[in-house]
Amino acid sequence: MSENREKYDFTIPTLGLGKVKSPILLSKVFGDTIANYVSDDEKILYHIQVDEDSPGCAYEDYGTIQKAGPREKIYFNPDHVRAGIITCGGLCPGLNDVIRSAVRTLWYRYGVRRITGIKFGYNGLLGAVEDSLMDLNPDVVDDIHRIGGSILGSSRGGGDRTDEIVDAIERLNLNMLFTIGGDGTQKGALAIAEEIERRKLKIAVVGIPKTIDNDLSFIERSFGFETAVVRATESVFAAHQEAHSAINGVGLVKLMGRDSGFIAAHTAMASHDVNFVLIPEVPFDLEGADGLFEQLKKRLERRNHAVIVVAEGAGQEHLAADARTDASGNKVLGDIGLYLKRRIVEHFDSIGYPVNLKYIDPSYIIRSSVAIPTDSLYCSRLGTNAVHAAMAGKTKTLISLLNNHYVHVPIELATRTRNYVDPEGSLWRDVIDSTSMPIQMTNPKK
Amino acid sequence: MSENREKYDFTIPTLGLGKVKSPILLSKVFGDTIANYVSDDEKILYHIQVDEDSPGCAYEDYGTIQKAGPREKIYFNPDHVRAGIITCGGLCPGLNDVIRSAVRTLWYRYGVRRITGIKFGYNGLLGAVEDSLMDLNPDVVDDIHRIGGSILGSSRGGGDRTDEIVDAIERLNLNMLFTIGGDGTQKGALAIAEEIERRKLKIAVVGIPKTIDNDLSFIERSFGFETAVVRATESVFAAHQEAHSAINGVGLVKLMGRDSGFIAAHTAMASHDVNFVLIPEVPFDLEGADGLFEQLKKRLERRNHAVIVVAEGAGQEHLAADARTDASGNKVLGDIGLYLKRRIVEHFDSIGYPVNLKYIDPSYIIRSSVAIPTDSLYCSRLGTNAVHAAMAGKTKTLISLLNNHYVHVPIELATRTRNYVDPEGSLWRDVIDSTSMPIQMTNPKK
Amino acid sequence: MSENREKYDFTIPTLGLGKVKSPILLSKVFGDTIANYVSDDEKILYHIQVDEDSPGCAYEDYGTIQKAGPREKIYFNPDHVRAGIITCGGLCPGLNDVIRSAVRTLWYRYGVRRITGIKFGYNGLLGAVEDSLMDLNPDVVDDIHRIGGSILGSSRGGGDRTDEIVDAIERLNLNMLFTIGGDGTQKGALAIAEEIERRKLKIAVVGIPKTIDNDLSFIERSFGFETAVVRATESVFAAHQEAHSAINGVGLVKLMGRDSGFIAAHTAMASHDVNFVLIPEVPFDLEGADGLFEQLKKRLERRNHAVIVVAEGAGQEHLAADARTDASGNKVLGDIGLYLKRRIVEHFDSIGYPVNLKYIDPSYIIRSSVAIPTDSLYCSRLGTNAVHAAMAGKTKTLISLLNNHYVHVPIELATRTRNYVDPEGSLWRDVIDSTSMPIQMTNPKK
């Protein structure tokens, strides 16, 4: 397995030197040494794999990543802080947990008292909605981790109207903005931070990356992802029961995963009931000896039932082909789940071997779910570390978990590339081991 | 924060060179290159932290760890394999998931057909129980991940009767033994493997480390741990409701954690309802201005209710003191939960400020729980990689997750030290941030 | 509120007098009296409501219903029994629990050793599937209540091929058939029993009514119904979160309920998040001041979000109208959920007040679900009492819960009419109280 050996620049932009004594109190260990603040010099290696090609001593050459955590000297005087929090894009389990944690850390640990929630994403800054501001404090957020969604609401778009957004930020007098959102949101945040810089303002922009698909680079696991997998297994279990109880039963579950198949791959392993996993990274044929139809038939002949999990971004080549054959142009099917449902039923009808297919699309149930406790904990730690970063004057920065450490990653770097399931990597290999999926169908390049 | 800089020897013992072509088929990528086997030379760095003290280029000097996964050449001819699987010690979520995964990988991927489950731990090899063997195959294990416990049963002890165990292994004609268990079990496994070596037998001994407390070294997260945290939060929520609904309500929950407080620390963060976390690594006073009684009183005066989580190994110094004052010797209280319950009630009665304390000990409910899907997935990958290791002739080896990679760790190394919550580390710091626990009570050294 | 005062004939058909001493042992109370067998004379009143119109002393005139339970003298000699069990129609939570309970009662309480499961419904008796028989015993059914679906599989149709089915029953030498299924299944069972009678065979046919919609007459609550409501609330909660987190968010959930709105009504009350409940029994307008569009707009203006639950059989008049206007005939929309989704979005777009509608159809997730424990208990008691009935020689009979007692109901009677939500009754009234649904929309007759 060969690994990307690009050298990355993990330098974290800052608003300036921290000169204010942090008000937070930490455990004092070994007498008078205050030990568990984190220094900017504490880093971890990015590249940690060793193989015959690894140059002896140059791991640092691939980049070292700054650890997150509270700094002993911070940039902002807590009394002067006015923080804004915004959630953008589609729902994802854990949004409220991140909000709650950020608010509590600002309030209890730094003594910040002016915290503003901006409702419905960037649109809330653009005058698109009434009552778009919400005062946040520990009482308001006390129980919000018990419900899904975002108490701030969310919406898509608006992030490209940078000038207007920065105008609004200035009007609101914010000097700290937490952007909870995905790729587009963070690109917007970067543009906002750059405009802030142009205007010579001192406003920290810190992002908490949200991507239920887990497809952001430089973040090991996105928040909400574990919850998504847990919820998704419930739908797979339902599909399995339906398939198992029917004559030639086929359960078909469409899961999230626009560009990468992480949810589908993990769900397949976590549920133990999946026979075929179709993801964007691994193209598949429908027809032919190695195609889905034939392989599915073999499975049905052997076991009478089958379960297929398909990521929403898988098999787009088939949809395109279908659109072409369809000619008129306005009937392009965009939904691989519905497409497979139709094609499978038609195919097996045509060969006189009818199947009993049940199709489940649990997307809204999954993404609006309450975070499971271990995910909630993760959200909590991301939120806390985001506050530490902003108080220390970091900006244009995301909070991330990498090589099992909480770290700072430049937004610019994180939004440059996406994360994909490596068809040659251990995850996909373990999916094959676990599902016993026909090996011909697991090959990304034919 | 200073880090242990000992250099470790991660050399993996093997029975011999792999000369057999692996029967498993993997994705063929880029034409004829078979790419996703793992070579023994693929390793990851153990030490990945960088700070001012780090010598420039010597990360490898701290040890490199071999990646787990299927080898292209394996040691055992699958036709000759007779594998044994054993589960020892207390229950832990995920035992059945590990068994299931090992059986399926042996059967479907390598074609091994002789798999024996040994019932009730090492005692099952010692003639202590009737019907102590159980044939395992994919049908037998098909649905076992839906129930908790271990289908093989489990028991404590017996691991020190090495000679008899190896005699039994010889009688059973096993050439591969998977030991699923904790510290003691793996030490037993090492002794067994050494005796095997002395007898010049070719039997692979591969361990899957089980420790619900998460206190094994060289493993990032033990299987079942996430499930334990999820289940524990349910008891904490119950304690919170009880406390919240009573006059001066105090909820007290005792969680597992004999030597280390990982479950308590994670549960406190995951549940968001905990005010005091008492763990073995951080001693606490009962009396005095910084003691639990006074701090608890302050909390009650402010909010009228409080939740305390205590790890079973916390505060042992108090139990010892109590035993001394008790004199007679036979009434030594060994249970910190019951001890705190009694002391708190007595103290607050004595100061005319009675509390309404509800005590919950959910240990058996937690440890017998079915693994949550994400934990089940993890068990599945550990079991699969354990089989790959044994087939490749590795022995005296554990499967572990380190720095986010599945790796091989020598049993000898893993059982040498335990893993503790670092009171100066980021986990404990985030616990303080999250619980707003009084800072005086978070100090390990007074 | 006026009540149906028809007098029903609850006479239970039997194969003949019970002459065999029951082998089951029950608690002997008060010395030698064996007390807790049930006599055929033990009955309950059907009509229990009293009002000014009730004739003084004639409750028995409305019919009395025989209590279910073990008879001291039974019809069949257990040694001669060969029992068949069949599950038909769509899935429903609890099928396996009923099967399990029937098998265990036959086996452990009566000593019956020949129990045959017929796979895939009536089709399994018609040679439509291979391997359509399955031996049942306590070991086979031991853990089946932990999974959903039916281990026997199920399928629709075939119940009208009475002659062939009775031929098959004769070939299999069954003298007892348990039919677990809905309206159609039980009508089929009745026809089968009548053909059995014509052939002068002594075969008991006892039904356990299955209708997730809860729309069978003479049964208070169908098994699986509670589980369906619990699962449905999860989707409503998701819809609520989605709606609440969006600008003008509308959550639309389609639930089961072809002819009656019990699931929708109960789910609305159980979830506390529903603003509009649309059921078949209460027609509604889309347009006009009292129509859904206008009322929904009012709700959105007031609260910015709304949740609608619609039973699949509601608003069929709109679909028909839509079909007519559509003219061509082949594009008739049959799905009220998708229809409402389209119409609502189009309407609010057309008035320049766009809504953010999320549509959830959780049917397969609900019906394949594992029964919740209280439902499982109910299934268990139905199965047990079905066995008691068949052993006693009852036939053409359903097991039912009425006025809180387990009773026998003639299939002929139970399949004659359906059960509906009474728009003038207490259930619908409590729905209105609970949802604060606009009163104009709750009126069944305009």
Place this chain on the structure above:
Amino acid sequence: MSENREKYDFTIPTLGLGKVKSPILLSKVFGDTIANYVSDDEKILYHIQVDEDSPGCAYEDYGTIQKAGPREKIYFNPDHVRAGIITCGGLCPGLNDVIRSAVRTLWYRYGVRRITGIKFGYNGLLGAVEDSLMDLNPDVVDDIHRIGGSILGSSRGGGDRTDEIVDAIERLNLNMLFTIGGDGTQKGALAIAEEIERRKLKIAVVGIPKTIDNDLSFIERSFGFETAVVRATESVFAAHQEAHSAINGVGLVKLMGRDSGFIAAHTAMASHDVNFVLIPEVPFDLEGADGLFEQLKKRLERRNHAVIVVAEGAGQEHLAADARTDASGNKVLGDIGLYLKRRIVEHFDSIGYPVNLKYIDPSYIIRSSVAIPTDSLYCSRLGTNAVHAAMAGKTKTLISLLNNHYVHVPIELATRTRNYVDPEGSLWRDVIDSTSMPIQMTNPKK
């Protein structure tokens, strides 16, 4: 089976005639007839069983019970209402659901704007706690059904200080009091209502009976009971897993049930894993051929593991005997769970057949649980009907479900006797059928 044939007086006390037009709007059916108000004359029969002993036409002689629901004419002018709500005694799932429903019905349906929650039970009226009042409105109660416990808090006792309580009620100017609590609470409520009467005040006292044990007479099923059973099955499942995974494993679960074994009986049937059910109504021996020890040994010899469920009130005769033999008086064991744990372990040690016993006491986890949706629905309907009753001027009245109808029951009647599991009835018989418990152990009278 013989039934209690006492004739009961179900006359409902009222404050006076309803003269106020109800402000609530209900569905108008059939033109101008307003049909779904409930008249005081609408009743149901109490006695509905028919057997050879039933006198022909005298069902009404056993009492008829008034149906609950909104009256067309009500006693109180909503503008003048000041309602109080109080929760007393131990926690029970659904308390918040009842509060929420009562508040919403008062507010939205009747327009009542002055609703006061009294904190911590009767003690909150007695000056025992600070800040003992809480304004209630739909916003305050909006999400409280998602948490367990009671937002009003609860406490035991105080209900006998009738004079002081009525003084407080007068000071608060309440004219409507909802008492949510058990036997003692409702007896207190009755005394309060009598004192109110003596003082010639017009204050309605309406109770919602709370008893997690389900042991109140004249109520079919108490709220929270279903949730308790669902939660209890989780502990039984844990006990089963522990027992199943150990050598001679015994799982012992103590459940609530001070005087009656309903939770234990239902949980045994709902969980399918229980072998012995010990309830207060059915005495059992420990020693002897029919005793628990011998029967447990037989089970272990046959299956190697066993699960015992014991209601907290079971086997009190053994505790008393134990206390006697213990002599000193101060070491009386009051806990049947801990007692059985000790005795079983000692016994099997003494006969050289050691068992591996795991003891689980889940009481606090159960009673603080959030109500399951179907239970929540039930709470909601109880709360709504309680408001209808009080608005109509009913007093000294409980809301109950009887023969599947919501009805009014005089407090005086409901608190006179308790409800027990009838060892000759269908529930206990079905427990025996379901658990295959040794028949000798199911006999209440030896």
